[in-house]
Amino acid sequence: xxxxxxxxxxxxxxxxxxxxxxxxxxxxxxxxxxxxxxxxxxxxxxxxxxxxxxxxxxxxxxxxxxxxxxxxxxxxxxxxxxxxxxxxxxxxxxxxxxxxxxxxxxxxxxxxxxxxxxxxxxxxxxxxxxxxxxxxxxxxxxxxxxxxxxxxxxxxxxxxxxxxxxxxxxxxxxxxxxxxxxxxxxxxxxxxxxxxxxxxxxxxxxxxxxxxxxxxxxxxxxxxxxxxxxxxxxxxxxxxxxxxxxxxxxxxxxxxxxxxxxxxxxxxxxxxxxxxxxxxxxxxxxxxxxxxxxxxxxxxxxxxxxxxxxxxxxxxxxxxxxxxxxxxxxxxxxxxxxxxxxxxxxxxxxx
Numbered sequence: 456x457x458x459x460x461x462x463x464x465x466x467x468x469x470x471x472x473x474x475x476x477x478x479x480x481x482x483x484x485x486x487x488x489x490x491x492x493x494x495x496x497x498x499x500x501x502x503x504x505x506x507x508x509x510x511x512x513x514x515x516x517x518x519x520x521x522x523x524x525x526x527x528x529x530x531x532x533x534x535x536x537x538x539x540x541x542x543x544x545x546x547x548x549x550x551x552x553x554x555x556x557x558x559x560x561x562x563x564x565x566x567x568x569x570x571x572x573x574x575x576x577x578x579x580x581x582x583x584x585x586x587x588x589x590x591x592x593x594x595x596x597x598x599x600x601x602x603x604x605x606x607x608x609x610x611x612x613x614x615x616x617x618x619x620x621x622x623x624x625x626x627x628x629x630x631x632x633x634x635x636x637x638x639x640x641x642x643x644x645x646x647x648x649x650x651x652x653x654x655x656x657x658x659x660x661x662x663x664x665x666x667x668x669x670x671x672x673x674x675x676x677x678x679x680x681x682x683x684x685x686x687x688x689x690x691x692x693x694x695x696x697x698x699x700x701x702x703x704x705x706x707x708x709x710x711x712x713x714x715x716x717x718x719x720x721x722x723x724x725x726x727x728x729x730x731x732x733x734x735x736x737x738x739x740x741x742x743x744x745x746x747x748x749x750x751x752x753x754x755x756x757x758x759x760x761x762x763x764x765x766x767x768x769x770x771x772x773x774x775x776x777x778x779x780x781x782x783x784x785x786x787x788x789x790x791x792x793x794x795x796x797x798x799x800x801x802x803x804x805x806x
Contacts, residue, residue: 458482458749461513461542463533464524465489465498468547472522473502475741481749482520488513514540520748523547526624527631531556538567543752545745547574548644549636549773550766553800554792557767564763572748572759573766575644579743580716581736583645586704589733590649594722595706598649601687603642604701609672609693614665626805633801635675636773639691642702643772644765646679646687649704653772653788655680658779660804662692675804677776768792777801 460476462469462484469487476484484502489495492508499506507513513521514536521537523530523546531551537544544564550573551557564571577583590598624630631637647653662673674692681687703712710723712730721730744761751759758764768791775786775793781803786793 456481456753458520458752459485459516459518461486461488461516461518461521462498462502462504462524463488463510463513463521463537465491465494466524469498469522469524470501471741472524473498475739475745476502476522478739478742479745479749482745485518486513486516510536514542519543520545520752527552527637528629531560534560534571535563538563538569538571541567541569543570543748545572545574545748546766548576548766548769549573549632549640550763550770552632552636552770553774553798554767554771554795555797557763557770558797561763561767570748570751570759571763571766572744572751572761573763573769574744575641575761575765575769576740576744577641577716578645578648578760579738579740579747581738581740582713582716582718582720583648584738584743585720585733585735586711586713587648588736589711589720589722590704590706594708595704595710596708597683598704598706599683599685600705601646601650601685602701602703603646603687603689604699605639605642605691606674606697606699607693608698609695611695612670612672614668614670616670628801628803628805632770632773633777633804634691635776635804636770636801639675639689640769640773642689642691644769645702646689647765647768647772650679650681650683650685650687652682652791653679653768653775653793654682655785655787656772656775656779656793657785658776659783660780675776675780677779679772771795774799774801777804780804 484504487499495506520543658677672693676690679687701714712721719732748759771792
């Protein structure tokens, strides 16, 4: 079977998806849509596809899958339109900006009988697939603690200096949901994939304070309690001159650590002075993610690993970080979702 794919949105991530589809023998991109004709034509040429600027033309074609690569605010409408047209869906993360929108997307796909996958691709990266395999095999025992740190090195910023803002849509939380939903949601997804169902979140934010004419960079730090009893620290933001991305998982019998996607995983055993290097799986994670969706379409699995339910739980975890920062309170969860108003979303934190 050859799956015909429609590409919606022809920005940077579209190029990544074109390469991923090219590596998947059972699929090809047939149509590329963008509001800008030149952009659509360029991506269509890369994919050997047809360019369109009319979205109805894409939905009326004989494609059976769409890949949505547009800004977050457009996701709910596009997913619902695709579902109504009978198309299976791969939608880039974050799923949406609030829990109501997420549930509407899930309901639309369930009603239409189409599969929905949300692009939390990092869980398919070779390094993290290796981590998850080691955890599943019981190599470290039961995971009980961890640290997921996605921070970057920043330049000194003087008070009143807003040069860091470029006007890109991702910089406005009304469009992107802020950096926790836009970027750090990958780490939140990976944390959940190892430790399970979230029970509560406590988080706080620092930064943008003046010190002798300089502004401190922003940082969000949180503690995630899981129903298993495990406790994980998670942080994102920046520090002047200091990159500190890194991940470790502590188990009852051993521990794992890695600093970059694509690197070997370090396995720490209590009876060994040096860690063991475990080679990371080599793959194109976007192709693996697409194949996971195809398996659900073919009926080999009930739903994609990056299902709509997985997507809404990730959005809920990100929103809990924001609400905890805003309110100064601990946010409890029930059934994997936070105790927040369904329409709660971040409009305040822009870092």
